[in-house]
Amino acid sequence: MKFFPSLCSLTCIALAGTHLQGQVVINELRIDQSSTDDDEFFELAGPANASLDNLTYLVIGDGSGNSGTIENVTPLTGQTLPASGFFVAAESTFTLGTADYVTSLNFENSDNVTHLLVEGFTGSDGQDLDTDDDGVLDVTPWTSIASSLGLLEDPSGEKLYGDTFLGPDGSFVPGAAQRNADGGYSIIGFGDFASHTPGAANNAATSTSYSENPTTGGSSGPEGVTIMQIQGSGYTSPYVGQSVQTTGVVTLVADDHFWIQDPDGDGDDATSDGLYVYRGLSTNSAVEVGDLVEVVANITEYYDLTETEQPDTVTVLSKDHDLPEPVLLNDRENLDMAAESAYRESLEGMRVSVPLGYVVGPTNNYGEFVVITRADMRLGSGYNPYHRAMMVRSLGGDSVDYNPERIMIDDAARTTANLKPGDLVRGVVGVMDYTFSDYKVVYDEMTYLARPIPSTPVSRRSSNSGAWNYKIGTFNVENLFDLVDNPDKDDEGSTPTADELETKLSKLTLALIEELELPDVLTIEETENTEILQVLADRVNAIADTDYVAISGGSSDGRGIECAILYNDHTVDLIDAFLITESLVPGTEAAFGPASASPGREPYVGIFQLGSEEVTVIANHFKSKGGDGALWGTGEPFVRETEQQRKLQAQVVRDYVNQLLAENADANIVVGGDLNDFYFDEPGEGQNPVSIVVDGTTGDTALTNLIEQVPEYDRYTYMYVGNAQVLDHLIVSPALLDNLRGQDILHVNAAWPANLEADASTPLRSSDHDPIEARFHF
Numbered sequence: 001m002k003f004f005p006s007l008c009s010l011t012c013i014a015l016a017g018t019h020l021q022g023q024v025v026i027n028e029l030r031i032d033q034s035s036t037d038d039d040e041f042f043e044l045a046g047p048a049n050a051s052l053d054n055l056t057y058l059v060i061g062d063g064s065g066n067s068g069t070i071e072n073v074t075p076l077t078g079q080t081l082p083a084s085g086f087f088v089a090a091e092s093t094f095t096l097g098t099a100d101y102v103t104s105l106n107f108e109n110s111d112n113v114t115h116l117l118v119e120g121f122t123g124s125d126g127q128d129l130d131t132d133d134d135g136v137l138d139v140t141p142w143t144s145i146a147s148s149l150g151l152l153e154d155p156s157g158e159k160l161y162g163d164t165f166l167g168p169d170g171s172f173v174p175g176a177a178q179r180n181a182d183g184g185y186s187i188i189g190f191g192d193f194a195s196h197t198p199g200a201a202n203n204a205a206t207s208t209s210y211s212e213n214p215t216t217g218g219s220s221g222p223e224g225v226t227i228m229q230i231q232g233s234g235y236t237s238p239y240v241g242q243s244v245q246t247t248g249v250v251t252l253v254a255d256d257h258f259w260i261q262d263p264d265g266d267g268d269d270a271t272s273d274g275l276y277v278y279r280g281l282s283t284n285s286a287v288e289v290g291d292l293v294e295v296v297a298n299i300t301e302y303y304d305l306t307e308t309e310q311p312d313t314v315t316v317l318s319k320d321h322d323l324p325e326p327v328l329l330n331d332r333e334n335l336d337m338a339a340e341s342a343y344r345e346s347l348e349g350m351r352v353s354v355p356l357g358y359v360v361g362p363t364n365n366y367g368e369f370v371v372i373t374r375a376d377m378r379l380g381s382g383y384n385p386y387h388r389a390m391m392v393r394s395l396g397g398d399s400v401d402y403n404p405e406r407i408m409i410d411d412a413a414r415t416t417a418n419l420k421p422g423d424l425v426r427g428v429v430g431v432m433d434y435t436f437s438d439y440k441v442v443y444d445e446m447t448y449l450a451r452p453i454p455s456t457p458v459s460r461r462s463s464n465s466g467a468w469n470y471k472i473g474t475f476n477v478e479n480l481f482d483l484v485d486n487p488d489k490d491d492e493g494s495t496p497t498a499d500e501l502e503t504k505l506s507k508l509t510l511a512l513i514e515e516l517e518l519p520d521v522l523t524i525e526e527t528e529n530t531e532i533l534q535v536l537a538d539r540v541n542a543i544a545d546t547d548y549v550a551i552s553g554g555s556s557d558g559r560g561i562e563c564a565i566l567y568n569d570h571t572v573d574l575i576d577a578f579l580i581t582e583s584l585v586p587g588t589e590a591a592f593g594p595a596s597a598s599p600g601r602e603p604y605v606g607i608f609q610l611g612s613e614e615v616t617v618i619a620n621h622f623k624s625k626g627g628d629g630a631l632w633g634t635g636e637p638f639v640r641e642t643e644q645q646r647k648l649q650a651q652v653v654r655d656y657v658n659q660l661l662a663e664n665a666d667a668n669i670v671v672g673g674d675l676n677d678f679y680f681d682e683p684g685e686g687q688n689p690v691s692i693v694v695d696g697t698t699g700d701t702a703l704t705n706l707i708e709q710v711p712e713y714d715r716y717t718y719m720y721v722g723n724a725q726v727l728d729h730l731i732v733s734p735a736l737l738d739n740l741r742g743q744d745i746l747h748v749n750a751a752w753p754a755n756l757e758a759d760a761s762t763p764l765r766s767s768d769h770d771p772i773e774a775r776f777h778f
Contacts, residue, residue, distance in 0.1 A: 025147040026117055032109035032175035040105045041090035043198055048085045052076040056121035060114040067159035068130025071108050088198045097198035112158040114150045118142035135159040135216035149185055155214040166209040169241040178202045185209040186238050206238035227262045230299055233270040235345055237306045239299040249321045250291045251351050252431045252444050254413040256280055258287055259349050259431045261324050274349025276307035292317045304633050305434045326353035326429050331375035332405040340404035341632030344439040347432040352441055354428040360390045361722025362420045363753040367411030369419045370722025376405040386713040388421040392725040394680035402631055406722040408440035417448050418753040424449040437630035438721055456763055457514045459746035468741035468775035470610050474672035474730055476525040476769035482532040489560040507766035509539045515748045515763050516771055518544055520571045523619035523672040524564040533564050553579035557600025563619040565606040573609040585656045591648035598623050603653055611778035613668055620673030622646045646677055650692035661701050669733035676727050679707050694731055706730040706743040706774055717770045719750045730772045743774040
């Protein structure tokens with residue numbers, strides 16, 4: 001909802017004057033931004049088509065060091081409020097809208113400043129109006145003040161004037177501000193250009209301005225606010241950067257923080273009654289569940305979580321209070337991410353409960369797992385009863401079901417429960433938190449029923465359409481690094497200990513033998529170099545009497561991870577192997593090279609003889625989705641910033657495929673690997689990267705993605721925050737499709753809890769990706 005600004009009169013520091021005083025007001029402004037201040041502006045609001053004759057916009061600051069010095073004079077005679085009632089004055093570089101008046105502003109933005117709209121101005125730029133710097137204007141060269149706003153950086157700094165004050169924003173003067181329906185003002189964040197509405201009504205916000213002058217002994221900010229006022233009705237607190245005093249009952253305590261909740265609330269479903277209090281290692285914040293506490297602290301948005309900074313004081317007022325009843329989470333929204341996000345934001349910091357939860361996402365390395373309620377195990381949703389998982393799926397066109405009914409459970413305040421899809425939790429009671437772009441319930445109470453880990457192998461294969469004699473697959477082995485911390489690579493955080501590497505090699509050896517059953521050719525993603533991959537190959541060879549050979553060609557990736565190929569020299573012959581380079585396919589450098597957005601993982605090509613047929617295998621590892629915007633929790637549209645590079649990378653691979661098919665229309669080609677994208681379009685994506693490889697453009701020979709030959713219930717290779725999804729692909733040319741006898745995704749990793757990564761006795765969770773295999777007859 002938007003509001004037209006209130007036109008109530010102001011109490012001014014000069015006598016009330018003409019008819020415009022209190023009718024035309026300062027409505028919105030920006031005085032600072034990163035780099036050059038191209039978007040400085042001020043906006044006035046008032047009656048439509050009203051004349052601005054005899055009005056002047058002033059900025060009072062410190063001039064050459066004295067408080068009360070006029071720093072900017074903008075005469076408005078000759079200007080008129082548009083029919084909208086909003087008048088915008090800005091620099092010629094303004095990009096946030098269309099200015100009604102282009103002028104030079106050059107606003108001060110490094111200390112306390114007062115913005116005034118006055119009538120009958122007779123003074124001059126540079127004039128000192130407070131000659132003794134006591135905060136009282138000694139000279140008032142105007143007949144009246146129509147509107148004023150003092151912007152505070154430091155109460156001990158230059159004096160402010162007027163009757164309305166705002167700030168600071170953290171330790172800075174507010175970079176921007178807006179007027180609200182109640183006649184007060186609120187801060188617009190330094191980098192928040194989206195909240196500006198120049199030339200139109202302001203967005204709804206809660207006012208945080210105040211009337212006591214902070215530079216003359218008055219308060220520097222609001223005190224005695226409720227938790228609900230702090231939270232506000234949106235995603236960002238209206239009190240960011242403000243020091244507040246509030247009270248609440250402690251509901252849960254963790255290592256460096258605790259949560260408080262107003263015991264009564266305000267009855268408004270849009271405002272949360274709970275608050276995250278960061279205490280660090282402060283000894284003045286020792287509290288227990290049930291304490292009624294008073295907290296004095298600054299409010300901040302820490303990665304979109306409304307919380308306090310380390311408090312100035314935490315005072316226990318009384319003890320042993322009953323905790324507020326938790327809000328029941330049941331039968332959640334199953335399609336609309338925005339609606340569910342808004343609902344969970346309204347519960348941020350509050351006690352919630354999940355009486356009965358069915359695990360759909362395994363426990364990760366941070367002690368988090370994902371459940372849905374029984375009510376959400378419905379036919380027609382993303383729930384897959386065969387795998388007891390939530391499937392990211394296309395809804396047609398570019399609509400996607402991202403499964404908003406998922407509920408993440410976090411162990412931040414208790415012990416870890418190592419669970420997997422199909423396990424059951426009961427009586428979950430905790431607090432709604434928001435970290436790492438996800439809402440999660442930090443549990444205080446919970447019981448669970450975990451099924452035993454099955455014996456291996458667990459991979460299942462579908463029936464074949466005929467006899468086969470060769471297997472080709474793809475497998476992201478997740479950070480297979482050697483023990484050397486290479487100073488030329490950013491691999492310090494990926495270099496394992498000797499014990500960790502031994503466990504990794506043991507698990508992958510078991511996986512290749514027991515679960516993948518010794519494929520003839522396997523594209524490998526996420527290995528550091530040929531040497532460590534050959535160590536793995538030799539272990540398999542010693543047990544299985546194979547002759548696996550590792551090949552790779554390097555990478556410009558910062559960590560050094562490469563695309564590689566393992567092949568069994570007993571069953572296939574290597575003809576040639578090489579990286580795709582700029583000389584082979586123009587555009588490779590822009591898509592993969594050192595100057596690209598995310599360098600590295602250039603495609604690696606192996607040409608093999610399989611029986612009587614020559615087969616070209618292309619190993620790929622496209623740019624990760626890591627770095628894309630949050631699916632929920634910000635109130636902003638989901639932005640996939642990484643997909644443009646994947647599209648460039650996909651085009652390089654498709655161009656190489658086109659070269660091969662131009663030379664031989666019957667070429668046997670396999671494009672395999674972790675393409676880090678779905679096989680269907682996402683909102684606003686256009687042609688997705690996988691489709692660029694598979695379908696190309698008009699006139700290109702279509703390939704076949706074997707993922708789409710797998711039954712829908714079995715289509716996932718990766719699980720992220722409880723969403724089962726396909727990131728890995730095997731794509732084949734028409735000639736090779738004629739020789740296909742079967743294909744499967746081998747579910748040996750993605751759905752299993754992360755604690756199994758340390759268990760060398762099982763192949764389960766040898767990686768975080770599931771491998772794919774295809775079976776052929778030549």
